[in-house]
Amino acid sequence: MGNVGTEVVRILRDRADDLKARVGAPVVIRGIAVRRIEIDRGVPEELLTTDADALVARDDVDIVVEVIGGIEKPRSLILAALNSGKSVVTANKALLADYTGEIAEAAERTRADLYFEAAVAGAIPVVRPLMQSLAGDKVNRVVGIVNGTTNFILSAMAATGAGYEESLAEASRLGYAEADPTADVEGYDAAAKAAILASLAFHTRVTAADVYREGISNVTAEDLATAKALDCTVKLLALCERVSDEDGKERISVRVYPALLPLSHPLARVDGAFNAVVVEAEAAGRLMFYGQGAGGAPTASAVMGDLVMAARNKFYGGRGPGESTYAKLPIAPMGDTPTRYHVNMEVADRPGVLSGVAAEFSKRGVSISTVRQEGAGEGARLVVVTHIAAESALAETVAALAELEFEVIVKSVLRLEGTEE
Amino acid sequence: MGNVGTEVVRILRDRADDLKARVGAPVVIRGIAVRRIEIDRGVPEELLTTDADALVARDDVDIVVEVIGGIEKPRSLILAALNSGKSVVTANKALLADYTGEIAEAAERTRADLYFEAAVAGAIPVVRPLMQSLAGDKVNRVVGIVNGTTNFILSAMAATGAGYEESLAEASRLGYAEADPTADVEGYDAAAKAAILASLAFHTRVTAADVYREGISNVTAEDLATAKALDCTVKLLALCERVSDEDGKERISVRVYPALLPLSHPLARVDGAFNAVVVEAEAAGRLMFYGQGAGGAPTASAVMGDLVMAARNKFYGGRGPGESTYAKLPIAPMGDTPTRYHVNMEVADRPGVLSGVAAEFSKRGVSISTVRQEGAGEGARLVVVTHIAAESALAETVAALAELEFEVIVKSVLRLEGTEE
Numbered sequence: 092m093g094n095v096g097t098e099v100v101r102i103l104r105d106r107a108d109d110l111k112a113r114v115g116a117p118v119v120i121r122g123i124a125v126r127r128i129e130i131d132r133g134v135p136e137e138l139l140t141t142d143a144d145a146l147v148a149r150d151d152v153d154i155v156v157e158v159i160g161g162i163e164k165p166r167s168l169i170l171a172a173l174n175s176g177k178s179v180v181t182a183n184k185a186l187l188a189d190y191t192g193e194i195a196e197a198a199e200r201t202r203a204d205l206y207f208e209a210a211v212a213g214a215i216p217v218v219r220p221l222m223q224s225l226a227g228d229k230v231n232r233v234v235g236i237v238n239g240t241t242n243f244i245l246s247a248m249a250a251t252g253a254g255y256e257e258s259l260a261e262a263s264r265l266g267y268a269e270a271d272p273t274a275d276v277e278g279y280d281a282a283a284k285a286a287i288l289a290s291l292a293f294h295t296r297v298t299a300a301d302v303y304r305e306g307i308s309n310v311t312a313e314d315l316a317t318a319k320a321l322d323c324t325v326k327l328l329a330l331c332e333r334v335s336d337e338d339g340k341e342r343i344s345v346r347v348y349p350a351l352l353p354l355s356h357p358l359a360r361v362d363g364a365f366n367a368v369v370v371e372a373e374a375a376g377r378l379m380f381y382g383q384g385a386g387g388a389p390t391a392s393a394v395m396g397d398l399v400m401a402a403r404n405k406f407y408g409g410r411g412p413g414e415s416t417y418a419k420l421p422i423a424p425m426g427d428t429p430t431r432y433h434v435n436m437e438v439a440d441r442p443g444v445l446s447g448v449a450a451e452f453s454k455r456g457v458s459i460s461t462v463r464q465e466g467a468g469e470g471a472r473l474v475v476v477t478h479i480a481a482e483s484a485l486a487e488t489v490a491a492l493a494e495l496e497f498e499v500i501v502k503s504v505l506r507l508e509g510t511e512e
Numbered sequence: 513m514g515n516v517g518t519e520v521v522r523i524l525r526d527r528a529d530d531l532k533a534r535v536g537a538p539v540v541i542r543g544i545a546v547r548r549i550e551i552d553r554g555v556p557e558e559l560l561t562t563d564a565d566a567l568v569a570r571d572d573v574d575i576v577v578e579v580i581g582g583i584e585k586p587r588s589l590i591l592a593a594l595n596s597g598k599s600v601v602t603a604n605k606a607l608l609a610d611y612t613g614e615i616a617e618a619a620e621r622t623r624a625d626l627y628f629e630a631a632v633a634g635a636i637p638v639v640r641p642l643m644q645s646l647a648g649d650k651v652n653r654v655v656g657i658v659n660g661t662t663n664f665i666l667s668a669m670a671a672t673g674a675g676y677e678e679s680l681a682e683a684s685r686l687g688y689a690e691a692d693p694t695a696d697v698e699g700y701d702a703a704a705k706a707a708i709l710a711s712l713a714f715h716t717r718v719t720a721a722d723v724y725r726e727g728i729s730n731v732t733a734e735d736l737a738t739a740k741a742l743d744c745t746v747k748l749l750a751l752c753e754r755v756s757d758e759d760g761k762e763r764i765s766v767r768v769y770p771a772l773l774p775l776s777h778p779l780a781r782v783d784g785a786f787n788a789v790v791v792e793a794e795a796a797g798r799l800m801f802y803g804q805g806a807g808g809a810p811t812a813s814a815v816m817g818d819l820v821m822a823a824r825n826k827f828y829g830g831r832g833p834g835e836s837t838y839a840k841l842p843i844a845p846m847g848d849t850p851t852r853y854h855v856n857m858e859v860a861d862r863p864g865v866l867s868g869v870a871a872e873f874s875k876r877g878v879s880i881s882t883v884r885q886e887g888a889g890e891g892a893r894l895v896v897v898t899h900i901a902a903e904s905a906l907a908e909t910v911a912a913l914a915e916l917e918f919e920v921i922v923k924s925v926l927r928l929e930g931t932e933e
Contacts, residue, residue: 102648102795112838113647113715208645214796216637216645224629224637226534227523227816294534357802374523375635375813378803381778382796392796395648400833409830412821417533 092125092132095158095182095209098391099398100134114402122146124159147172153405156394157181158209166190173197173205178401182209182390185274188283188299191290195414204404204411206397211284212237212366214389215382216396221291221370222412228372230292233331234508235368236361237284239385240275241307241327243267245315245349246362249324254312267364277306278327281347285329288368289345292331294418303346303425310349314503317435317474323351324359328508334423342423348506351433356509426483431460431507433476434485436492437500440464440471444497448473451491455484473499476507513546513553516579516603516630519812520819521555535823543567545580568593574826577815578602579630587611594618594626599822601815603630606695609704609720612711616835625825625832627818632705633658633787635810636803637817642712642791643833649793651713654752655929656789657782658705660806661696662728662748664688666736666770667783670745675733688785698727699748699768706750709789710766713752715839724767724846731770735924738856738895744772745780749929755844763844769927772854777930847904852881852928854897855906857913858921861885861892865918869894872912876905894920897928 092100103110103120111117123134124143132139140146147155147168155172157165157179165183172179174197181187187194187210198205208218212235221230236242240262247258259276262268274280282302289297307327318325331345352359357379361367366384371377383389404410438444445462452459458478465472477485485504492499513521524531524541532538544555545564553560561567568576568589576593578586578600586604593600595618602608608615608631619626629639633656642651657663661683668679680697683689695701703723710718728748739746752766773780778800782788787805792798804810825831859865866883873880879899886893898906906925913920 098795106648106650109650109715109839110648113836214793215799216641219640219645220637223821224640224814224817226820227527227531227818228813229527229530294530372635372813374519374809374816376804376810378636378801380799380801382799388795389797392649392793393645395795396645397648399647400644403833404830407831409825410828412824415534418530 092123093158093160094387095390095394096123097132098387099156099158099394102391102395110399113399114406116402116406118398118402121149121152143168144171147177148175152177154178154180154398154401156398157183158394162186162189169194170197173201173203176201176203178204178206178405180206180394180397180401182207182394184210184280184283184287185299188286191298191414192296199413202410204401205413206401206411207287208397209390209393211287212368212380213382213384213386214392215366215368215380215384216393217288217368217380218291220378220380221288225370225372225375226412228374230370230372231333232371233288233292233368234358235284235288235329235366236326236358237329237366237368237384238275238281238327239364239366240268240272241281242361242366243364244276245307245310245325245327248310248312248315249319252312252316255308255310276308278304278347281327281329285331285345285347288329289331289343290416292370293333293343293420294415295343295420296416297343297345297422301345301422303348303428305348307349311503314505317433317503317505318351321351321433322354324354325349325505326352326358328352328358330508334427334429336423336427341420343420344423344428346425346428350506350508352509358509426481426486428482429479430482431477431479431510432485433474433505433507434489434501435503436473436475437502438471438473439469439498440467441497444499445473447495447497448475448492448499451495452477452488455488455491456480457484457488513544514579514581515808516811516815517544518553519808520577520579520815523812523816525555531820534820535827537823537827539819539823542570542573564589565592568598569596573598575599575601575819575822577819578604579815583607583610590615591618594622594624597622597624599625599627599826601627601818601822603628603811603815605631605701605704605708606720609707612719612835613717620834623831625822626834627822627832628708629818630811630814632708633789633801634803634805634807635813636787636789636801636805637814638709638789638801639712641801642709646791646793646796647833649795651791651793652754653792654709654713654789655779656705656709656750656787657747657779658750658787658789658805659696659702659748660785660787661689661693662699662702663782663787664785665697666728666731666746666748669731669733669736670740673733673737676729676731697729699725702748702750702768706752706766706768709750710752710764711837713791714754714764714841715836716764716841717837718764718766718843722766722843724769724849726769728770732924735926738854738924739772742772742854743775745775746770746926747773747779749773749779751929755848755850757844757848762841764841765844765849767846767849771927771929773930779930847902847907849903850900851903852898852900852931853906854895854926854928855910855922856924857894857896858923859892859894860890860919861888862918865920866894868916868918869896869913869920872916873898873909876909876912877901878905878909
């Protein structure tokens with residue numbers, strides 16, 4: 092009974108009549124596992140227990156809602172529930188991204204329901220649209236802002252010009268960042284969600300380990316200023332896309348990193364703790380889903396939708412769609428991932444510098460879209476925006492620039508998303 | 513096999529392997545009902561028939577996809593399919609909005625699947641999120657731009673300053689308006705979708721006859737200019753909301769009309785033939801869904817998602833959620849509907865005019881938010897923006913203004929949405 096659990100229990104109790112009408116039968120709370128019973132939670136004490144295992148094992152429990160977080164405890168509880176044919180509703184993205192195979196297989200074995208809409212983007216329906224609404228389409232790309240903490244920090248940096256540390260402190264003060272913000276700011280949370288989204292979009296098992304990940308702790312006030320000058324902003328994006336290898340075979344690339352995004356892009360306007368996910372599919376075209384990506388009530392809304400579906404299935408028979416991994420697409424190495432880059436360099440403004448820098452890009456097949464020189468003399472800036480190039484070619488270019496006889500200091504390399512070539 | 517049917521058949525044939533993997537069994541086209549067989553459609557001729565009734569009645573047909581449009585023919589085909597326990601996937605908003613009771617009851621009787629994601633907002637998942645994702649939440653409001661033709665015309669009027677007729681002609685030329693555009697421009701199409709959205713959101717049977725409807729054919733270039741001056745635009749909105757009667761009892765209001773919308777509102781940026789739907793729910797907060805609302809491929813994407821779900825249910829057992837009408841909320845009369853208004857008047861700029869006009873509003877309990885006077889002398893303009901007031905009180909005020917001894921000509925009355933009080 093944390094934030095989300097409290098809201099779920101509140102809705103179950105306050106709206107029991109509606110839920111009964113919608114399910115076809117009453118939804119009854121058999122018990123609530125908590126860490127300590129003593130705290131007054133405003134629910135009848137006989138519902139509370141500290142023995143989650145015993146509660147899950149009870150014969151009169153049909154559906155288990157897991158919103159405790161962590162990995163090991165929820166893993167064993169969820170497996171126990173699924174193995175005995177109980178339906179599971181969970182919001183646990185980290186668990187799903189690490190143990191999706193084991194958990195999904197348990198659900199398939201007993202034909203139990205496993206619902207997890209709340210694991211990605213809070214109240215925003217994304218899991219169900221990908222699994223069901225787009226089940227007859229071919230999804231080519233999913234791009235999302237799926238972490239509220241980092242989006243709050245980056246929005247604050249963009250709005251105020253403040254640095255990362257200062258904006259993180261503000262986020263903590265306002266309750267948008269946890270005491271230990273690592274999972275959010277280093278992109279682990281977004282990577283877990285990216286793994287789940289990619290699994291659903293591409294019918295391939297993707298775990299967090301398959302996701303290339305960079306957080307926002309290295310994003311500077313200067314990066315945001317650069318973005319602003321380019322009519323862009325910086326967002327932490329979760330990107331899942333189909334890419335072709337050199338033989339034209341399909342692979343998938345799943346990655347999380349801060350990127351420049353033109354202000355004209357719909358995701359650029361997603362500010363503060365909001366989330367949004369853009370899905371591009373062959374027949375559907377571009378869809379966007381927007382809403383509150385975290386918080387007790389929004390997450391509880393997603394849990395409750397799943398709970399009603401699981402309860403209906405228990406009552407009427409039937410089952411929600413299970414895991415779909417038939418496509419088994421390989422994961423493209425990050426080095427092969429095609430992206431555009433924005434490279435900000437400090438150079439000495441001397442004859443030959445520009446052509447020397449340009450040569451390093453061109454030697455490695457990185458085609459330049461625009462070059463801008465700012466200032467003059469020793470502290471001059473050279474800003475290069477490339478066409479789409481492979482990550483590895485860009486990395487080699489940046490390494491080579493450091494070796495040039497005239498001085499080039501690469502101040503920042505930012506990937507650029509949401510632009511056409 | 514119109515626009516949508518052609519795309520559905522294309523996907524069924526081109527992506528048969530994917531569909532088989534996703535459903536668990538092959539999805540086989542048993543037959544395609546067409547008006548004339550002679551046209552070369554690139555499909556084996558033995559699949560084509562002009563006898564839709566016989567095709568639907570065949571024993572080897574499990575699922576019927578209806579994308580023929582119209583009312584009487586699809587109605588009898590869908591009822592025949594449902595009555596014999598066949599699943600139905602339809603994109604027919606007009607039929608559903610008129611005959612929802614009869615069709616839904618047939619589906620309930622035989623426990624057949626009735627899916628209709630494609631009936632509202634094309635490829636955008638809206639039906640499934642409302643029926644499933646928000647099944648445990650309380651939806652208070654749904655506001656959408658759900659007609660691409662009218663949105664194209666209004667977007668063109670806003671961008672070019674052209675009048676309605678000219679912009680409609682442009683829409684026709686580009687294929688965004690049908691030869692007879694009545695259903696779109698007079699709001700019938702949006703009203704059918706509003707009825708469906710309201711039914712799902714409020715668990716109450718709502719038909720097109722319950723929807724208050726105004727189209728866009730009276731919107732003038734001057735209205736758009738006024739909107740622009742107010743940092744607003746004009747959009748044809750479908751609005752479904754819970755409202756309270758004087759005893760605080762819940763009722764619902766469902767209406768379609770062109771309204772002023774601040775440019776800062778997310779729906780104001782939905783341009784051209786795109787659609788978007790905003791859903792406000794108690795726990796979820798505000799969600800937005802955006803994408804292509806019409807066209808062969810996007811609509812086919814929604815049909816295919818439903819088709820895969822219906823096929824899975826046939827194969828594994830189970831059933832999608834049926835109609836939910838338990839709440840049976842009464843429809844509020846339009847006169848009671850609370851809205852803000854923007855009233856544009858031509859007045860003679862004489863002492864006492866302003867106070868005389870203001871008195872007419874105040875007498876009927878319509879509280880004024882702002883008054884602006886433009887110009888002077890005979891052709892002066894008085895622009896009044898009200899606080900939230902009942903539709904009937906505003907209508908009485910406008911009627912009374914025409915009776916004043918000094919001349920007041922009401923040039924336009926526009927409702928104002930998307931603003932806080």
